[in-house]
Amino acid sequence: MALLPILTAPDPRLKKKAKPVEKVDDGVRKLMADMLETMYAAPGVGLAAPQVGVSLRAIVLDVAREGEPPAPMKLVNPEIVWASDDDASYEEGCLSVPEHYAEVVRPRAVKVRYRDESGAAREIAAEGLLATCLQHEIDHLDGILFLDHLSALKRNMILRKLLKEKKAAERGDEKDAKDEHGDSPLHTL
Numbered sequence: 001m002a003l004l005p006i007l008t009a010p011d012p013r014l015k016k017k018a019k020p021v022e023k024v025d026d027g028v029r030k031l032m033a034d035m036l037e038t039m040y041a042a043p044g045v046g047l048a049a050p051q052v053g054v055s056l057r058a059i060v061l062d063v064a065r066e067g068e069p070p071a072p073m074k075l076v077n078p079e080i081v082w083a084s085d086d087d088a089s090y091e092e093g094c095l096s097v098p099e100h101y102a103e104v105v106r107p108r109a110v111k112v113r114y115r116d117e118s119g120a121a122r123e124i125a126a127e128g129l130l131a132t133c134l135q136h137e138i139d140h141l142d143g144i145l146f147l148d149h150l151s152a153l154k155r156n157m158i159l160r161k162l163l164k165e166k167k168a169a170e171r172g173d174e175k176d177a178k179d180e181h182g183d184s185p186l187h188t189l
């Protein structure tokens with residue numbers, strides 16, 4: 001297994017629609033194993049293939065709470081087949097939008113159809129953090145970031161800051177690169 005570099009916004013590769021996986025083969029299994037390792041190391045609770053620069057519809061997540069046994073999930077070609085009419089709001093973060101968090105409103109519960117590691121068709125019903133995480137990761141496959149659910153004003157403010165931090169980091173200017181940390185991460189998806 002290997003740690004993969006995580007792309008951060010703004011990056012055009014994060015805005016692309018990812019291609020369906022045609023066959024769940026060893027390459028896809030290795031990708032998802034590496035993605036899980038990368039996600040745990042970050043740390044985060046979800047990661048989508050486009051975030052590591054691979055334009056394929058594959059996501060991994062683990063929403064187990066601290067103290068609970070790990071519950072890794074690997075989903076190929078996930079697709080929301082049902083969403084509840086009622087919404088829930090969560091403070092979301094994203095490994096591709098480091099240090100920024102915002103309340104995002106999404107359907108409270110969803111059903112997701114996908115293929116597992118062996119290529120078998122499966123369906124999962126989810127609510128709470130798992131439903132939020134699934135929707136956040138599936139968004140990544142369509143080139144959508146949680147920022148895209150915010151007002152243009154807020155989104156542009158965060159994107160400008162990220163760009164500034166990126167440029168500062170490229171210059172090796174640690175002080176500028178690390179201004180204004182938000183609150184400690186809740187859920188970095």
Ligand SMILES: [Zn+2]
Nearest residue numbers: 094095096189
């Ligand atoms: Zn994310």
